[in-house]
Amino acid sequence: MGVHVTYHHGNLRKELLDRAAIVIADQGIDALSLRALARDLGVSHAAPSRHFKDRATLLAALATEGHQRLTDALNTAADAVGDDPVARYNALGCEVIRFALRNPAYFSAIHHPEVQRHSARALEEARVAYGETVRAAAAAAQAAGWHPDEDLETLVIFSSATALGAANMLIDDHADAHLTEAELNDLAAKIIRRVIPASTKEL
Amino acid sequence: MGVHVTYHHGNLRKELLDRAAIVIADQGIDALSLRALARDLGVSHAAPSRHFKDRATLLAALATEGHQRLTDALNTAADAVGDDPVARYNALGCEVIRFALRNPAYFSAIHHPEVQRHSARALEEARVAYGETVRAAAAAAQAAGWHPDEDLETLVIFSSATALGAANMLIDDHADAHLTEAELNDLAAKIIRRVIPASTKEL
DNA sequence: CCTTCGAAGTTGTCATTGACAACATAAAAG
DNA sequence: CTTTTATGTTGTCAATGACAACTTCGAAGG
Numbered sequence: 001m002g003v004h005v006t007y008h009h010g011n012l013r014k015e016l017l018d019r020a021a022i023v024i025a026d027q028g029i030d031a032l033s034l035r036a037l038a039r040d041l042g043v044s045h046a047a048p049s050r051h052f053k054d055r056a057t058l059l060a061a062l063a064t065e066g067h068q069r070l071t072d073a074l075n076t077a078a079d080a081v082g083d084d085p086v087a088r089y090n091a092l093g094c095e096v097i098r099f100a101l102r103n104p105a106y107f108s109a110i111h112h113p114e115v116q117r118h119s120a121r122a123l124e125e126a127r128v129a130y131g132e133t134v135r136a137a138a139a140a141a142q143a144a145g146w147h148p149d150e151d152l153e154t155l156v157i158f159s160s161a162t163a164l165g166a167a168n169m170l171i172d173d174h175a176d177a178h179l180t181e182a183e184l185n186d187l188a189a190k191i192i193r194r195v196i197p198a199s200t201k202e203l
Numbered sequence: 204m205g206v207h208v209t210y211h212h213g214n215l216r217k218e219l220l221d222r223a224a225i226v227i228a229d230q231g232i233d234a235l236s237l238r239a240l241a242r243d244l245g246v247s248h249a250a251p252s253r254h255f256k257d258r259a260t261l262l263a264a265l266a267t268e269g270h271q272r273l274t275d276a277l278n279t280a281a282d283a284v285g286d287d288p289v290a291r292y293n294a295l296g297c298e299v300i301r302f303a304l305r306n307p308a309y310f311s312a313i314h315h316p317e318v319q320r321h322s323a324r325a326l327e328e329a330r331v332a333y334g335e336t337v338r339a340a341a342a343a344a345q346a347a348g349w350h351p352d353e354d355l356e357t358l359v360i361f362s363s364a365t366a367l368g369a370a371n372m373l374i375d376d377h378a379d380a381h382l383t384e385a386e387l388n389d390l391a392a393k394i395i396r397r398v399i400p401a402s403t404k405e406l
Numbered sequence: 407c408c409t410t411c412g413a414a415g416t417t418g419t420c421a422t423t424g425a426c427a428a429c430a431t432a433a434a435a436g
Numbered sequence: 437c438t439t440t441t442a443t444g445t446t447g448t449c450a451a452t453g454a455c456a457a458c459t460t461c462g463a464a465g466g
Contacts, residue, residue, distance in 0.1 A: 009415075028316050030233075035452060044416050046455085051414085054453070113231050116375055150397070154390065157372060158397045162361065165368030169360060172319055187357070194353070194361045194398075212444075238423060247445050249426085254443090257424070 013051040015041055017062060024062075024105035029112055034058070059109050060118045066106030067126035071133050073099050078137065085140035086200040092137050093163045093192035094185075100167035101174060101184060107167065134160060145203050146196055159195050166191045216254040218244055220265060227265075227308035232315055237261070262312050263321045269309030270329035274336050276302050281340065288343035289403040295340050296366045296395035297388075303370035304377060304387060310370065337363060348406050349399055362398050369394045 009015070019040055023032055034055055035045045052058035077095035078088040100107040109115060115123075138156045142148060147155055166188060173179055179187070189198075197203060212218070222243055226235055237258055238248045255261035280298035281291040303310040312318060318326075341359045345351060350358055369391065376382055382390070392401075400406060 012414080030317055033452065034454095045452090046417080047415055049454080111371070114233055117378070147397075150393075154393045154397070157369065157390070158365065158394045161368030161372055161394060162365040163368070164371060165364030165366070166360065168314070168367060168371075169364050175320070187360070190353075190357045191361045191364060194350075194357070215443080236423065237425095248423090249446080250444055252425080 009041070009043055009047070012041065012043065012047060016048055016051060016058065017065065020058060020062060021103075021105035024108060025103075029059070029105075029108050032059075056114050056118050057120075059112060059115045060120050060123050062106060062109040063112070063115045064120070064123045064126045066103065066110045067123070067130045069103065069106060070096070070099050070110070071126070071130045074130075074133055074137075084200050085137070085144040086146055086196060086203065087198060089137045089141035089146070089159070090192055090196045090198045092134065093159060093195055094188055096163040097167045097170060097188040097192070098185065101170060101181075104171060107171075111164070141196060144200050162191065162195050212244070212246055212250070215244065215246065215250060219251055219254060219261065220268065223261060223265060224306075224308035227311060228306075232262070232308075232311050235262075259317050259321050260323075262315060262318045263323050263326050265309065265312040266315070266318045267323070267326045267329045269306065269313045270326070270333045272306070272309060273299070273302050273313070274329070274333045277333075277336055277340075287403050288340070288347040289349055289399060289406065290401055292340045292344035292349070292362070293395055293399045293401045295337065296362060296398055297391055299366040300370045300373060300391040300395070301388065304373060304384075307374060310374075314367070344399060347403050365394065365398050 016037055019037055020032055023037070023040075032055070034048045034052075038045050038047050041047075048058070052061065074092050074095050077091045081087045081091045135152070135156055138159065139152055142150075142152060142155060170179075170184055170188065174184065219240055222240055223235055226240070226243075235258070237251045237255075241248050241250050244250075251261070255264065277295050277298050280294045284290045284294045338355070338359055341362065342355055345353075345355060345358060373382075373387055373391065377387065
């Protein structure tokens with residue numbers, strides 16, 4: 001009688017994260033509710049607590065995954081432009097903005113204040129890995145002649161700040177929806193070129 | 204007997220905003236609760252609703268005030284460095300970061316997504332006034348020789364993005380509390396100098 | 407095998423919150 | 437004076453996060 005197709009969902013953790021990403025992407029991070037998530041997936045209101053102690057923990061998991069994906073995306077983008085360290089760092093900047101626009105949920109989870117303080121092991125590691133990817137690329141660009149007289153720390157903060165700020169601003173503009181994806185990419189490229197040229201030759 | 208010192212609080216709107224700024228500054232914008240605010244000020248839980256229809260409306264009011272104060276601060280900072288348009292725009296950048304660090308509540312209200320969409324008359328006007336202040340200063344700097352070949356729009360976005368991103372990053376670092384105010388100011392100045400030099404002579 | 411034990415889901419409950427409605431009072435306008 | 441109107445108050449509701457106690461499934465070891 002009771003056709004218990006699945007008492008155990010089997011895969012809830014992953015589906016919670018995926019669904020959360022969708023909800024955040026189109027309703028914003030504040031609209032994320034654990035109970036609503038549970039309803040969407042057809043489980044009871046307390047089921048999520050088996051996987052995430054609370055809202056902040058779920059967001060931290062999203063941020064961790066976001067950091068990993070972002071780091072991967074950056075490496076891929078850099079490799080796609082070849083060996084020139086300046087071109088590679090330029091590509092990193094562009095990719096940060098593109099990633100933010102394509103993955104608003106990961107991006108906002110990464111930078112959400114509630115998550116910033118939440119320090120879990122996995123999250124810390126993902127953060128560090130990301131930071132080192134950026135730092136190493138910046139150091140290589142500097143060694144290739146990019147602002148040789150400025151200290152590396154300042155350059156990293158400067159370029160990260162520009163990419164971060166640009167991503168935020170473009171996400172807002174995107175919401176107002178009067179820019180195509182191509183236009184956004186062009187604009188991003190122009191902005192990053194103010195930070196670092198697209199190749200060593202232009203230095 | 205009933206010593207009704209004040210049934211009418213007299214000044215609730217302003218005190219709500221002030222108290223909200225304090226709460227946000229040290230607990231973050233998510234921790235802001237209308238009921239807690241009411242308790243703090245010794246009024247009933249529904250009193251705030253006479254002045255702000257809901258949480259978003261209160262935040263919008265904070266953002267409006269924030270925009271006005273920021274605009275004033277920018278004008279003051281620019282005037283303090285004299286007539287050189289390049290120096291003035293550099294001062295604007297530094298002041299944005301300083302303002303963000305000194306007024307985290309206004310700053311986060313201004314950029315909170317829940318507020319971005321909330322479009323009230325007063326807020327729109329404050330936003331426009333701020334935008335024009337920045338845009339005019341950028342145009343003047345360009346006329347004085349700053350990146351004469353780039354389009355103004357890109358330059359405005361680039362410089363705003365850097366200031367915005369730097370403010371966000373430094374606020375986070377500030378929370379980790381291993382930077383003095385003087386160090387933060389120095390770092391901010393160094394970052395902004397990557398955007399625009401401190402005077403026309405250095406162009 | 408079969409049994410027990412732990413991981414994953416469920417129901418039930420509580421305090422907190424935002425939102426709203428109905429009521430009360432102070433202060434100003436007539 | 438009296439009437440209105442802004443401002444506070446009490447009462448209530450539905451939604452939520454958090455927690456506790458109970459259930460069920462599946463796997464690991466005897």
